[in-house]
Amino acid sequence: MPDKHLSSQFDAALNALSTNLLEMGGLVERQIDHCLTLLNDYDPSLVLEIRSGERQLNALEIEIDEEIHRVIARRQPAARDLRLLMAMSKCVTNLERMGDEARKISKRMRRIYDTGTTPAIETIELRQCGEMASSILRRALDAFARMDAVAAAHIVRDDKAIDDVFRAYVRSLVSQMTQTPAIVSVALEYLFIAKALERIGDHAKNIAEFVVFVVKGRDVRHIPLVELEREALLN
Template sequence: MSDKHISRQFDVDLNLLSGRLLEMGGLVESQIALAMEAMNTLDLPLVEQVLDGERRLNAMEIEIDEEVCNIIARRQPAARDLRLLMATSKCVTNLERAGDEARKIAKRTRRIGMETNARSINISEIKVSGEMASHILRRALDSFARMDTVAAAQIIRDDEAIDNEFRAFVRKLVTYMMDDPRTISIGLDYLFIAKAIERIGDHATNIAESVVYVVSGTDVRHVPRDQLNPDASGN
């Protein structure tokens, strides 16, 4: 994740931190996959697996943040090293929140599974956006592990596709609910699921933005997507 330092132990600390971050990322990916599978199949035992897994994510967030604080206190890093540690803490927060969104999907799925008309709405856009969100999160974690700003910039631009799927589903959902008021309750549950997926994409984008910040020192959080340079410098 960084250049070699005079202190080998500093490199060891950073590598261990990177490993923990990627481990947490893998757990979040698993949580999202389980939540989407539960939604697709209305498999309620899978819902419980997602809810159980969230406790582990919360514990990992605390553990990694504590280690970041310990490294800062011991090493007093500056420049890129300090940006890296700050970005790692932010990434951990985004991963935990993405896990929260998986929990929301699972809880709404449990409600839907108890409805008699659970299959009354075509949710193809949700399925597509879920796959896209999972993929973009995996790419964001990979770009963070390699500090690849070009890949990170592409991820930031690609998030728009998930937003488009969300908007398409909302338009279709409104039509369903207007045509048949009996679908309103279940339609709102699916709306919350679609929004949770969109937020997962946002958290992945936040991780990609952290890569640019670490490498270039440039904050691109409010730079329009179409103005990002190929090298993601934001200048």
């Protein structure tokens, strides 16, 4: 949570922004849960819920960003306060993009369902990828709420595991398509779903990196993981 300031109004504004951001994160978590449910059991009502949730996320993104701009204009923050507000804006963007990915997944699942067939495609690794992405997002939001740079660094490392599962699933799909050409069109839909889940993990990782940025004052995007972890552990 934000540090205390002499101005109680400033504190209230920062707390309200943090609360709204975490509310947005909770909505994204529900979107991902709906997507994982669709992988197991297609439900048209969940597709509609995901679509409605995406509209809510779009509205929240605009609302939070506008408030961030107002706070910056009124308070002219510096140092950690400015980093926090910048990070909030970027986190909101990443959350909105996760909502976009969830919408893409629901559309792909609807296309698969509309084919009227039950493809014999293994989805264990796909569900595993989704569960890992959901876990990383939940932990990233918790790290943001506590401004825990060490926990955030662990999340960045764990995102690499999602990449490994994604690549393994792609290899599996290619093998299945080679052996059974009839499933190619449906398999490609699953490939796009896997990529969307992998992207959700990337966006959650970005949120974790912004936590390190706020706490440590260094932009840790695009630096080696070992260096990021060392930065997070520095006092």
